[in-house]
Amino acid sequence: MEFSSLKEQRTEAHDAAEARAAAAAASAQAESDSASNSRSSSSSSSSQPTSSRRRMRTPQSNATTAGVGATEAAAETPFGQAMANPTDQDDGHTQPLEDGSLPTPGLGSAEHVPLTSASYDEVSTPETEEKPMKAHNLLQATELLQAGGNPLSPFAPAPILRLNAVRISGAGRALRPSYLASLCRPYMDPTLSTQNPNTSILNLLYYGSRTSHVLPGQPTTLPSILALTSSLAGDLDKLDVFRNIEASLAPSVFPGATEEDVDVILACGKPKGRVFLKSSTDVGNGEGSASVQGRIRNVLGGAETLQGSATFGTRTKQAFNLEFGGPLAGNPDIEYKLAAFSHDRDYSAFASLSEAVKGVRASINSSYTDEPKGIINAAEDDEATATTTTQHEVAYEASLRELGRVMGNASVAVRKMAVSPSVKSALSWTWVREGRDSPVLPSRGSKVRTVLEYAGLGGDAQHFKAEVEASTGRHFSPLRWLFRPTTSPSTPSPFPEEKSSEAKSTSVDTDSTLPSLTPSLHPIYSTLTFRSGLLHPLTSSPTHFSDRFQLGGPTSLRMFRHSSLGPKSDGDSLGGDAFWSLGLSLLSPIPRKPHWPLMLHTFFNAGQMCQFPTSTGKEYARGWSELVQPSTSAGVGLVYMQGQLRVELNAGVPLTARKGDGTSKGLQLGIGIDFL
Template sequence: MEDTQLPTEEEQRFRQQQAEASRRLFALLEESAGSKAHINAVTILGTKSTRPSFLQTATNKILEAKNVADVINKSQDVAETLMRLDIFDHVHILLDNATDSDPLAAPGSINVVYQVKEKSRVFIKTGTEIGNNEGNMNGSITLRNVFGGAELLETVASFGTRNSSSFQFTLGKPVNASPDSNIDFNAHRVLCNNTLTSSYEELARGAGLRYKTLSRFGYHELSYDMTWRSIDRVSPSASLSIRKEVGHSLKSSINHVFVRERRDDILLPSNGHYLRLSQELSGVLGLGDSHFFKTELESQFCHQFGGGQILKDKETDEFLGLHPGFVMSTTFRAGWLANLSDDDDPKKASTVSDRFLLGGPLSIRGFRNAGVGPRDYRDALGGNMYWAAGISAIAPLPKLESKPLRAHAFINAGTNVPSGSTLQSTAQALMKSPSISAGLGLIYRHSIARIELNYCVPLTAAKGDQIKRGLQLGLGLNFL
């Protein structure tokens, strides 16, 4: 039997005094919350590298306070903003009655003091990353707060399966000292290995300007890029269509991306919705060799049925979590690429790198990577228009409800076609019999990626499609 030491009378009295002091403090705050108050001064202690003018912009919001409640709420909001700038290890707040230190201060004046500690300005990181059917090793050197205004200078080098080598340089800064808006200049050099789907490699070198911001609707990204691309590493077995693409091209484009993320988990969601819409206009100001407009839509909706029951270990009675229930997930994707060049000027059109690829374990399961759509022999050429849809029923495995392992059944369908000569022929191509597959499988949610092992059965396929009946392994972030 364990000994239980009771608190002494002195300890009990101290605890009672603490509880009484807290009760009186909350009562005082409640009484004075609506009392008029204004900020006398804002002081930030502990900064060495950050510019005073930048900090003044970051803390201006607190000067709008009209009463005690405003002072408390806005001072906390500013502290959160300072932390989100990612240049401080911690931010502590101290509110002080200004008349205590300055008898000449107006009644109701409050001094706000922030005690901060700046993060190290140099940060070096190495690691591995997993994307959609892609893995890489990378290393980066990051300089924080370069000019004292939360600027970020980052150099990243990575080597992977799809991007054989990638080097990127970025210099960015927050706009109006807000962590929700950022503008950056970037330069890159990427060697992209496309030999899994087509017989070529592409080297891209470029630079651009990018603006990123958050609104109440979601995330926005607006950018301008100038990229010099060259397809000059073609295998001996490359098709004639790929050989015609060999050479250099210059792309001058404006891009916009909108993302609305309302799912409870990005890898294995149970509830919520996701929307991503992107547009690209190439050939801006008449520059470059590629003139086209490209837009793509991706959406997902998930809903959970049942679940919520408490799961406990039968032997130890330890809490394991809540029953995940059953989930229905629907996903839809579509894209359209319109060439804006004249028919007699084929060099000013899109290349194989601009067009859409469809098929594989992350899109239409039961088909090989880029196995749905136009191709020449073994080389995927990509389509100008596509749509793909999928529905999945996801359930936990018996006695493994608390584990990140699920079983699912799915149906996928889609079409990937070139542009038609007329609107009617284009519509007919999109509405023709799609490529369809169905199957069963297991989903494992790893901390950095989602892994699927499925048994797939292609039900219908277009001429030239590459099917993959049987087991198929998928590793990535976004699945149909």
């Protein structure tokens, strides 16, 4: 009985606790659903279990039957199951509180902790903690380079980088994809790289230094990738298609990329205008002319150019030229050109005739620029800081030359030359090395130009022709030579020296005198130029008038008339088969007016020209003896410079002249770009 009554008490306590819990749950649900109209349905659903439980607690007459029935009813509830299994009583949530209610873990309880995003990650992956993202090697290499560290130092090794891809944006609007692929090929194709022992020597000659860069996927450093980026961006800029090109490096965004992979990004700006048209007037080399030029850029999407010009002048009566060209695939430094030309020149001023030439020309041109590398002290070696450009041209020319419009007073020799036209088929090679800092007024550097021509591939003109030109420029200040310090300020002596009071006073006086004399005497620019040429016939026939050299004039040999040196026939200049000329010029700003475009000019010129006979012997030796009898001149003048245009007004005299040379005493005006 005690057992049955105890179980009844526990059953009643349990039922009361469940009723209170159900009421609390119903009120919480009603509050959460206050916005909806389901409060009545929620309260009715929550009252149903309470009434059913109350119906289960009806009193019965038989105590044993009541105890068994209560036991079966209690066994169906969670509390009854807990009482039936005493081993589970250790759980805190199975024990009722003092007021008979069951403990419900809620906010703030020890059994219930609200799950946040961090705790959810800890619960879901308690064993795998996320490590912090590692910085990309490009960032570390950039910081090392900006800090002034040596990326090649073995004590602080640079982070390893690998080229993953080259991305070019904006180029598809102007260039065709096949040409872009050929432009990137020497940088990406391992079969063309210098690292490949089986690569052909022709590939090295064609692509140049482009095949010496690092290949994609190879471990390298930031300077190597920067060199590749600069070279590729320079190739795009040489095409002269885009207004600007921006180059940058970025971590690779392709799947599977690591912290070492880097992408080269080249952003091409807007394309330049395709159509260009201009008119101009030119004065120089003893003539004036007016010209109209037109050009169409990027004709076929491979940086091709179609241009034409028409010129009309005083000496060149008319000249027409139509040219189509573009860079070869994979190397913008090499260009091909196809041209058709026609010009009519008036030589009546010195030869009593005119020349008309029509022909075609095909050429391949290459240009390479060598820039100084490393840190160079310009004060010690100025020439080392100059940029050197080397140009090559291989050309074939086929032309028809006609001499006509012979004047009435022309000599017999001129009339004989104008009897029949001449056909020339020649192959030529031109090499130019330009290292001067300025072609007009160089202060350092030198220039060398060589032209070799072979005519004999067809036609009546058969000869070998060679020309050479060498020029150098320097600047110096006599005042610096007079007051040069005993020790260089850039390399002071490591041992201190004691100076007497007399020596100190002398040095102070010299230093104070030097600034006062500097404004009155400025640096002097000196230019030394040498030119020579040889025309050798391959048959017994004499050379043609159009192929011979001409010498004389303000741009070639000052104080002599234009093309007035060499053999003559009744006053007509016939040209020469060999010549040489030498010119020395000194230029200095006007004292106390260094900002004026006028400069003082002093010059000395010497040169001579001869014509070789077709037969060897005494006459052939006499021709060489004429070359060692130079015609010379000297004088002073003023020089006006505007860009590359140079205007000279000289006053001088011929010092020596051979019989028949046309001298010009007094004042002489010269306008042009290329002077002796």
